[in-house]
Amino acid sequence: MRLTVLRRSPARPNPGEACAGYLVEGGGARVLVDIGPGIVAQLLLRHHPAELDAVIVSHMHADHMLDLVTLRYVYPWRRLTGRERLRVVMPPGSADQLLSLARGVGGASHFEDAFELSEHDGASSLSFGALTVTPRETQHYIPCWGFRLEADGRRLAYTADTAPCVGLDDLATGADLLLSEATLRSLDEDAQPPEPRGHLLPSEAGDAARDGHAGRLVLTHLPVDEGADWFRTSAAEAFGGDVEIAEPAATYEI
Ligand SMILES: [Zn+2]
Ligand SMILES: [Zn+2]
Numbered sequence: 001m002r003l004t005v006l007r008r009s010p011a012r013p014n015p016g017e018a019c020a021g022y023l024v025e026g027g028g029a030r031v032l033v034d035i036g037p038g039i040v041a042q043l044l045l046r047h048h049p050a051e052l053d054a055v056i057v058s059h060m061h062a063d064h065m066l067d068l069v070t071l072r073y074v075y076p077w078r079r080l081t082g083r084e085r086l087r088v089v090m091p092p093g094s095a096d097q098l099l100s101l102a103r104g105v106g107g108a109s110h111f112e113d114a115f116e117l118s119e120h121d122g123a124s125s126l127s128f129g130a131l132t133v134t135p136r137e138t139q140h141y142i143p144c145w146g147f148r149l150e151a152d153g154r155r156l157a158y159t160a161d162t163a164p165c166v167g168l169d170d171l172a173t174g175a176d177l178l179l180s181e182a183t184l185r186s187l188d189e190d191a192q193p194p195e196p197r198g199h200l201l202p203s204e205a206g207d208a209a210r211d212g213h214a215g216r217l218v219l220t221h222l223p224v225d226e227g228a229d230w231f232r233t234s235a236a237e238a239f240g241g242d243v244e245i246a247e248p249a250a251t252y253e254i
Pocket of ligand 1: 010011020061063064161221
């Protein structure tokens, strides 16, 4: 299985970098997990979307899904037939939001003319060839699901956006590679009590990877204005081993 970090920015982009978008190849399938602003331009350097089996969206925050708008423009401006349409798997309960977005950018059929839209159910595995994708709900400001992606006897886990929670622990457990967000430089940047938290310190990503016996920990979705050394060091101390930073366009064999 292979992971390619198309880009990794948090919601406020790192200068020159697109937001979240990860290409996963394995089991004879190729899927794009999340499609934040700027990702389509990065995808097109490698693949036409017709070469994807699906796009899968973790949650409805703009930095994870807004380039669906752009993706539509790669397709001819007509209603496509079934086999021509790209499978796009959205989070549960997102249909109304997607319809509002479609209307806001042009018309109600903006997406459905080109995409075969569906929602996952928040728990059941999806199959793309021999690649299995299992959603796991995380704790975030809005409903959000990370994914366990399995093929060829290997397992990649992607946290999407999350605070420390049972879902994060489940994702980390037994992952050959844990691709974890690490957005926070301090807890002051997260929601304050009594509001529930929604992101991770790098040390918390390290804790989850250590407790889940993850093979490798790769940090993503982090601000790099002042470099990434503090993130790497802080996570490595908790993890008890080397930690990698998801570099733009980097590929990881799993
Ligand atoms: Zn995010
Ligand atoms: Zn988010």
